Amino acid sequence: MNPAERSTPVTAPSLAALEERARAGQDPPPPDTLIACDSLVRIFRTEGVEVQALQGLDLHVDEGEMTALVGASGSGKSTLLGILSGLDVPTAGTARVAGHDLLALGARERLAYRRRTVGFVWQQTGSNLLPYLTARENVMLPMRYTRVPRRQRPARAEELLATLGIAHCRDRRPGELSGGEQQRVAIAVAGANEPRVLLADEPTGELDTASGAEVFAALRRANEHLGVTVLIVTHDAQVSDQVSRTVRIRDGRTSTETLRHDATRAEEFAVLDRAGRLQLPREYVERYALSRRVRLTAETDHVGVRRAQDDQSATALPPGGERPVASDGADGRDSGSSSTSDGSSGTSSSNTGEAR
Numbered sequence: 001m002n003p004a005e006r007s008t009p010v011t012a013p014s015l016a017a018l019e020e021r022a023r024a025g026q027d028p029p030p031p032d033t034l035i036a037c038d039s040l041v042r043i044f045r046t047e048g049v050e051v052q053a054l055q056g057l058d059l060h061v062d063e064g065e066m067t068a069l070v071g072a073s074g075s076g077k078s079t080l081l082g083i084l085s086g087l088d089v090p091t092a093g094t095a096r097v098a099g100h101d102l103l104a105l106g107a108r109e110r111l112a113y114r115r116r117t118v119g120f121v122w123q124q125t126g127s128n129l130l131p132y133l134t135a136r137e138n139v140m141l142p143m144r145y146t147r148v149p150r151r152q153r154p155a156r157a158e159e160l161l162a163t164l165g166i167a168h169c170r171d172r173r174p175g176e177l178s179g180g181e182q183q184r185v186a187i188a189v190a191g192a193n194e195p196r197v198l199l200a201d202e203p204t205g206e207l208d209t210a211s212g213a214e215v216f217a218a219l220r221r222a223n224e225h226l227g228v229t230v231l232i233v234t235h236d237a238q239v240s241d242q243v244s245r246t247v248r249i250r251d252g253r254t255s256t257e258t259l260r261h262d263a264t265r266a267e268e269f270a271v272l273d274r275a276g277r278l279q280l281p282r283e284y285v286e287r288y289a290l291s292r293r294v295r296l297t298a299e300t301d302h303v304g305v306r307r308a309q310d311d312q313s314a315t316a317l318p319p320g321g322e323r324p325v326a327s328d329g330a331d332g333r334d335s336g337s338s339s340t341s342d343g344s345s346g347t348s349s350s351n352t353g354e355a356r
């Protein structure tokens with residue numbers, strides 16, 4: 001059977017129309033979505049050199065989730081966290097956290113956002129705490145900026161330290177704490193004002209395995225007991241293997257997501273953005289010799305992706321028209337194709353090639 005008989009070409013809105021629709025907010029994220037980034041772009045310009053750190057990144061995180069963010073060095077993870085924390089402003093796209101539009105915040109709102117809505121834990125243990133304050137004083141400090149009544153602060157700080165398993169550290173200064181203890185105090189500081197989101201950029205990066213496990217356990221406790229949504233950037237497989245969802249960033253975009261059903265079952269998916277774009281795994285691109293143009297077909301239960309030149313002979317010519325010339329130079333000997341169901345495809349590789 002020739003491909004034209006069994007498949008109908010997909011007639012989709014143009015990419016420009018889809019982007020316009022996403023911008024116009026005609027397709028709002030579901031109500032549970034706490035973090036919604038769409039087509040996020042961040043370009044850094046230094047001394048005439050332009051770096052596109054985020055190149056149209058999409059990320060949606062539901063309230064209460066604990067998500068790991070992984071990716072090669074330079075892929076844009078810290079840039080994303082900088083934006084979500086309110087420290088940096090994206091060049092384009094949309095970023096909303098707990099109803100705040102991060103591209104539109106004024107200076108005063110941005111400060112309030114950083115004090116109340118997000119908490120942050122950095123990789124460098126020394127950057128998270130003031131060295132001349134005790135653990136308890138460090139945790140009480142952010143409460144001053146949100147006008148928590150003075151007499152409530154000690155009890156709230158101690159409760160937080162106890163929840164995170166470091167009550168015994170409360171009267172010690174950072175110099176008297178191990179790296180892991182410092183990071184757990186930092187999580188308490190980040191949680192001091194009951195933020196909706198806790199962002200952690202490689203919080204276990206400077207720690208040994210045992211201390212890293214304790215810090216991860218504290219993040220999990222913050223997620224479960226305080227109800228805060230947690231997003232952790234990590235290179236640590238010990239962390240990413242234990243969360244139910246791991247998002248991989250590649251070249252400034254979300255490329256794949258791994259959903260873990262339990263300790264032994266995990267499934268990796270390609271990510272379909274709200275504009276309808278997805279990245280094909282590089283191994284598929286190579287195996288089927290896909291390049292530049294591919295033909296999409298709507299099959300009964302899935303979408304087919306096929307080398308553009310493979311079914312040219314079966315494609316009806318427009319009346320009086322000429323057959324289009326394949327411009328990618330492939331010879332068409334293989335019947336290269338890949339397919340995807342419901343917009344996602346199980347993948348086994350994090351290296352992806354892009355199909356738009």
Ligand SMILES: Nc1ncnc2c1ncn2[C@@H]1O[C@H](COP(=O)(O)OP(=O)(O)OP(=O)(O)O)[C@@H](O)[C@H]1O
Nearest residue numbers: 044045046051053072073074075076077078079080
């Ligand atoms: N302030 C800046 N000025 C110019 N370029 C920047 C700036 N911050 C980040 N970049 C560039 O943006 C890209 C993404 O950097 P980013 O720090 O987000 O990567 P990362 O994924 O966090 O990497 P790592 O795993 O090494 O921490 C890199 O090419 C980096 O050099």
Ligand SMILES: [Mg+2]
Nearest residue numbers: 077078079201
């Ligand atoms: Mg980083």
